[in-house]
Amino acid sequence: MNSIQDTTVWNNQNIYTGFNDPALINDVENLGVRITTFSGKTNVFADAIEALEEKRDLPSGLINEVQYCLKESLEISVEIMTIMTFASCQLSTDAAHIEAKDLSGRLGILNSKFSKGEKPLQLFLQRATDEFISELLESEEMVQFTFKLEHSRKLRDFLLSTSEEVLVSGLGQDGLHAWGKLYNALSGSMKVQLGEETIGLARAASIVREGDRSKREAAYNGINNAWKVHEESAAAILNAINGWRLEMNESRGQKREMHYLDVSCHQSRIERATLDALMNETYEQRSIGQEALGSMAKLMGIEKLAPYDLIAPAPSFGEKGETLISFKEAINIIAEAFSELTPEMGEFALMMADKGWIDARPTESRSPGAYCTKFARTREPRVFMTYTGSMGNVITLAHELGHAYHNWVMRDMPITETHYSMTLAETASIFAETLVKKALLEKSVNREDRLKIMWQNAESAAALLINIPARYEFEKELVEARKVRPQSPDEMKTLMNSAWKRWYEDTLTEYDDMFWANKLHFSISSLGFYNYPYLFGYLFSLGIYGQKDKYGSDFKDLYHNILRDTGRMTAENLIKKHLSKDITKPAFWADSLNIVAEQVREFTQEVNK
Numbered sequence: 001m002n003s004i005q006d007t008t009v010w011n012n013q014n015i016y017t018g019f020n021d022p023a024l025i026n027d028v029e030n031l032g033v034r035i036t037t038f039s040g041k042t043n044v045f046a047d048a049i050e051a052l053e054e055k056r057d058l059p060s061g062l063i064n065e066v067q068y069c070l071k072e073s074l075e076i077s078v079e080i081m082t083i084m085t086f087a088s089c090q091l092s093t094d095a096a097h098i099e100a101k102d103l104s105g106r107l108g109i110l111n112s113k114f115s116k117g118e119k120p121l122q123l124f125l126q127r128a129t130d131e132f133i134s135e136l137l138e139s140e141e142m143v144q145f146t147f148k149l150e151h152s153r154k155l156r157d158f159l160l161s162t163s164e165e166v167l168v169s170g171l172g173q174d175g176l177h178a179w180g181k182l183y184n185a186l187s188g189s190m191k192v193q194l195g196e197e198t199i200g201l202a203r204a205a206s207i208v209r210e211g212d213r214s215k216r217e218a219a220y221n222g223i224n225n226a227w228k229v230h231e232e233s234a235a236a237i238l239n240a241i242n243g244w245r246l247e248m249n250e251s252r253g254q255k256r257e258m259h260y261l262d263v264s265c266h267q268s269r270i271e272r273a274t275l276d277a278l279m280n281e282t283y284e285q286r287s288i289g290q291e292a293l294g295s296m297a298k299l300m301g302i303e304k305l306a307p308y309d310l311i312a313p314a315p316s317f318g319e320k321g322e323t324l325i326s327f328k329e330a331i332n333i334i335a336e337a338f339s340e341l342t343p344e345m346g347e348f349a350l351m352m353a354d355k356g357w358i359d360a361r362p363t364e365s366r367s368p369g370a371y372c373t374k375f376a377r378t379r380e381p382r383v384f385m386t387y388t389g390s391m392g393n394v395i396t397l398a399h400e401l402g403h404a405y406h407n408w409v410m411r412d413m414p415i416t417e418t419h420y421s422m423t424l425a426e427t428a429s430i431f432a433e434t435l436v437k438k439a440l441l442e443k444s445v446n447r448e449d450r451l452k453i454m455w456q457n458a459e460s461a462a463a464l465l466i467n468i469p470a471r472y473e474f475e476k477e478l479v480e481a482r483k484v485r486p487q488s489p490d491e492m493k494t495l496m497n498s499a500w501k502r503w504y505e506d507t508l509t510e511y512d513d514m515f516w517a518n519k520l521h522f523s524i525s526s527l528g529f530y531n532y533p534y535l536f537g538y539l540f541s542l543g544i545y546g547q548k549d550k551y552g553s554d555f556k557d558l559y560h561n562i563l564r565d566t567g568r569m570t571a572e573n574l575i576k577k578h579l580s581k582d583i584t585k586p587a588f589w590a591d592s593l594n595i596v597a598e599q600v601r602e603f604t605q606e607v608n609k
């Protein structure tokens, strides 16, 4: 049934014909020259910052310099991104491709040279007076920078002196970020004992996602035992990263307090009130995720799930195997489901396959996972995944095509206005997934297929409504405790246990008290509170989906307009403008939670049949 032959591979010939394309060689060379010239020009902003600090007059004609450099920096970054995407697309399908590796390495060096050259410009724009900025933005060409500039200037009160900023970011390489690198080195080299066998951590983690429960249990215990050997180091990493951040917030918070959650909310482009409303309402309705856990356990034929069952696949009932879906069929199912919203979205899915913008055919030495990317120069999206015909594959394909559609509806906009935050990044993908899951459920004739889709809904509900908030809770408690003193591994275990207890309550056989070490997200040095944007994106997208019937035939335009504004507005303003709703209030989130509750109820009923 499933034929791999009809699965598409991508065609990037219109960007460059290959790695020896003279145009590519020429573009890379030009880029190098252009970056050197650009970096020479931005020196003037270092002088301008000094003038600001010493309250002297700014060099004359500075507005023109800023305008020129902003445009030039935009064009350079479009070129860098285009060539980088060309190389990384190749590497995804063939990790060993020598020319792609070489190109990617050279671009990396050019990119860091460019970032360094851009720094004085950015620092100046954060510090310039409001008058200077409004004069700058008067020019029509500069309007596209409005949101980005205004957003970054919200942190103006927290800036250190320029020399301190330079010192901190320099020290950070072997300070803050060294701890993150140590975590990666540690987890990359750790060995897990599985009976007689010794395997790497990544392999063990993948076993926890597989169908055999006793193997999952062994892998889970093996992973946690391995982390226990390194628990002092893992705790030292978390203590150092959080200690560094607290120290920085204190130094920056001279004019007014810089709270660690404000830092995170600024990155997410949301308000603290929104984060609180989201978390409080999710806690009020934790029974939804808990019901999902109970029904999953029942389908597995056990009383309660253990931590190693949380990301397990749906149990198989044997008699007839999973229905495989060919790639062509998958695209047609997705196109049909997308057309529910608008025929244009359906045609888009077909076009992605026709144009060779999807690479999904299994190959040797291929990257795992799935993603959507785009060529910044031509504004064309590309989707990568490995398609083998499972129901899960169809949903992943729909998810990535949702991201691609998001890019597509913004393709005529200035690129500066198309960069959305992590909180809004999943809006279109989860929306697309929801459309396709609904269509698949309506189509599925056999119970096993139906249960597989519903299982995915239930697992998402449990992961996003229970596990993610528990991570948030842990991190918040950890930061508070770290204010007083560094925490020992045993204290970290206690913090994690109580976060799990608060959210899972009595739905599991035990809590995962090594989760703080094993989940790498807590040790990402470049940003804290990495997790809640997933919960935000999930409920945010469902909240928009939930308005579909109310707006009827007007909804498709409304949806497009929402997507087009994701890169130039805060989440609050986006929803106020288009749906007249207030996401700082619990009601918006409660409506989204009702949609999840309905999905979980459906699953429970099917399990009880």
Ligand SMILES: [Zn+2]
Pocket (backbone or CB within 6 Å): 399, 403, 426, 429
């Ligand atoms: Zn996604």
